Structures are given as structure tokens and as C-alpha cells.
Amino acid sequence: MSSIFTANAPTTPAGAGGFAPPLVIESDTSRFVADVLEASRNGPVIVDFWAPWCGPCKTLGPALEKLVKQRNGRVRLVKINVDENQSLAAQFRVQSIPTVYAFLNGKPLDGFMGALPESQLKAFIDRLDGGPGLDVDAVMAEGRALLDAGNPEEAMNAFQDILSVDQAHPGALAGVLRCQLAFGEIEAVREVLDALEPPLATHADITAVRTALDLAERAQHAPDPRPLLARLEADPADHDSRLALAEALFARGDAQGACDQLLESLRRDRTWNEGAARVQLLKFWEALGPTHPVTVSGRRKLSSILFS
The missing domain is CATH 3.40.30.10 (Glutaredoxin)
Structure with missing residues (x-):
């Protein structure tokens, strides 16, 4: 937790004398x-x-x-x-x-x-x-980078600092909720999302968190990936098993492995099941966020597949 006090500091100090060295x-x-x-x-x-x-x-x-x-x-x-x-x-x-x-x-x-x-x-x-205050854009970028790097504790501090000056900042609220998902606080995130009203509830950053929450809830019932791997070894064209394997890997925190499986499915047959692999891939990226390294590299790979 970043702030100890609930009240914000005033923008100008009440004292006027200043301090002599040492400071x-x-x-x-x-x-x-x-x-x-x-x-x-x-x-x-x-x-x-x-x-x-x-x-x-x-x-x-x-x-x-x-x-x-x-x-x-x-x-x-x-x-x-x-x-x-x-x-x-x-x-x-x-x-x-x-x-x-x-x-x-x-x-x-x-x-x-x-x-x-x-x-x-x-x-x-x-x-x-009485300085210029928080550089929201810089702190927002810093929070996202920390979260993408797997450091939700410090990322939470950054997002909460933004909310301390703008309680309705959608990106910062989404960041806090993503941190809570990283901590496994699924029910707490659901309660916050259910209580939101438009336009905040329908903001793109918040809808992306809803996708992440849905995936986190499904992850609680994800299958064991080992039998799915065995099926793919026997039949690499088994797209159903590959899709299920991607979901199982994502549920276990292997976002890179999950996306790689879906990209492989698209390489083999991009039209299978009305593009089901691409739909799932976009859900994973939405849940990870646009700046996550897996999302950034995955979009490049997908473009290469689609336009090759």
C-alpha cells in the first residue's frame, strides 16, 4: 500500500520560513x-x-x-x-x-x-x-511496465497514487484490478466490476479487465495439460486439443506458451472452427494488456502468419 493517510496533502505548505542547512x-x-x-x-x-x-x-x-x-x-x-x-x-x-x-x-x-x-x-x-504534482501519464506507464514485468506489488503503488488524485481514472483502476487478479483476489475484482456504472464500466480498459477476470475464473477449472500434449504428439492437427492446451497453459501462468500454441494452430489452419484460435488469442492479449511483451511479440507473429 502506498499512502498511509486517506486525505491528500495540500498543494502549498502552510509554513513559510523554510530551513537552513543541513537539510x-x-x-x-x-x-x-x-x-x-x-x-x-x-x-x-x-x-x-x-x-x-x-x-x-x-x-x-x-x-x-x-x-x-x-x-x-x-x-x-x-x-x-x-x-x-x-x-x-x-x-x-x-x-x-x-x-x-x-x-x-x-x-x-x-x-x-x-x-x-x-x-x-x-x-x-x-x-x-506546492510543486506540479503527479505526472499521471508517466506514472501510468511506469505502473504498466512494472505489472508487465511481473511486479504487481510496486505496480499497485503506482496505480494507487494516480487514484489518489483522480478516483475515476479508468486506466489506474484497471491497473489496480489487474494487480488484484495477480494476487488471486478474484472475488474482490468481481465485486468492484459489478458495482461500476457507465461510462467507467464500459471503458476499454475496464472491459479488458472483465476479459482477464473471465479467464481467471475459467482457470480454476483448467484441465491438466499433459494428456493434451500427448494427444498433440499423436496428432499435431488436433486443433481442439491445441485450443484446450492453450487455455490450460494460460491458466498456469504460461502466457507465452499458450499464445504460441494458438499461433501454431493458425499456421496450420487459420480458418478452423471459424477462426476460434484467433478469437482466443485476442482474448489472451486483451487480458494481458496491450503493452505486455507477449502481446507485442504475438501481434507481430500473427501479422506474419496472416499476410504471408
Whole structure:
């Protein structure tokens, strides 16, 4: 989960004084009130709860430091080692690290958990500093790339950041639902889709998720691919078995293998069963999304078959 708070940060800070160097400091329980709460009356103070053994912290920390130093004293970064300040971490309910809070006028304002990509960190600080805000197109592309690469956890963060500023963004909502499907949360996705109304419910990105959901539900009853492979070895022209094998492979997460089987069917007989292999192939691609590597390469292969 990206955001800790439900309320969005204001677009301009309430404090007006700014900070003198150093803009990045280490603090502890005894100095927290002065370094963070009182200091936040001069502008946003970002608190990074971290630990030396934390791998993601080693990525997030330097990225935050760089971005804060670029703000010319309008934002301060305070780093808290949770191993040395366990009571303070407990007070702020830090359950995993890295955890980041932003304070303004003595109160927590915004926050997130986990190591975010730099574009999302910049958007987070922009919201505190009165900057331009989230580059939705860039974050959307980043989320899709992460999802296509098999990283739904980080992709979910990107899509949720977009929804935090535009609750009705169809692409971001579709991205969140695709991530949930990757987590196996089929019923949750069905409930959301059933509750949607036009025009959001009929948007192309949402209808593609419906296709993905239908395939995920069918995958729960997919056959064992081994007997189907045996049938194809005996009769490579058995298109029924090849179609069933494609569905079985897709259900087991082998999207490339599934699409390759359908492309092979089309190479052998593109008109079989009124183009059933092509229809199924298009469903797979719709479920995967237009930027997925299997979709991109598959479309090239299909064009080669159809126009050869």
C-alpha cells in the first residue's frame, strides 16, 4: 500500500520560513519534538524510518536525500533508525520499513510504506512543496511496465497514487484490478466490476479487465495439460486439443506458451472452427494488456502468419 493517510496533502505548505542547512539530518526520540514537530512549522518535514539492515531503505534513503536537497531549503528530511528508537517507531505504528511520514505544523500530513520509484517520490514531495504534482501519464506507464514485468506489488503503488488524485481514472483502476487478479483476489475484482456504472464500466480498459477476470475464473477449472500434449504428439492437427492446451497453459501462468500454441494452430489452419484460435488469442492479449511483451511479440507473429 502506498499512502498511509486517506486525505491528500495540500498543494502549498502552510509554513513559510523554510530551513537552513543541513537539510538532511539524523534524529532520535529525545530530539524528535524539536527536529520534526516544531521544525514543521517552518515547512514540510519528511521523516524516514529506516534500519541499516533494510535493503529497500538503501534505495529509498539516497533518493529522498537527493530530491530534498533540490528543494532549496523548502523541505527537510529527518532520518530515524528504528533499531535505536524502537519506542518512537512503535508510537507511529511503524510495522515495516521503510516507512515515511510527512509533517506540517506539528501534525502528520501524508506518508507511504515501501520503496517507491523516483517519479512517485518526486510527486509525493511536490504535493508537500506546492510543486506540479503527479505526472499521471508517466506514472501510468511506469505502473504498466512494472505489472508487465511481473511486479504487481510496486505496480499497485503506482496505480494507487494516480487514484489518489483522480478516483475515476479508468486506466489506474484497471491497473489496480489487474494487480488484484495477480494476487488471486478474484472475488474482490468481481465485486468492484459489478458495482461500476457507465461510462467507467464500459471503458476499454475496464472491459479488458472483465476479459482477464473471465479467464481467471475459467482457470480454476483448467484441465491438466499433459494428456493434451500427448494427444498433440499423436496428432499435431488436433486443433481442439491445441485450443484446450492453450487455455490450460494460460491458466498456469504460461502466457507465452499458450499464445504460441494458438499461433501454431493458425499456421496450420487459420480458418478452423471459424477462426476460434484467433478469437482466443485476442482474448489472451486483451487480458494481458496491450503493452505486455507477449502481446507485442504475438501481434507481430500473427501479422506474419496472416499476410504471408
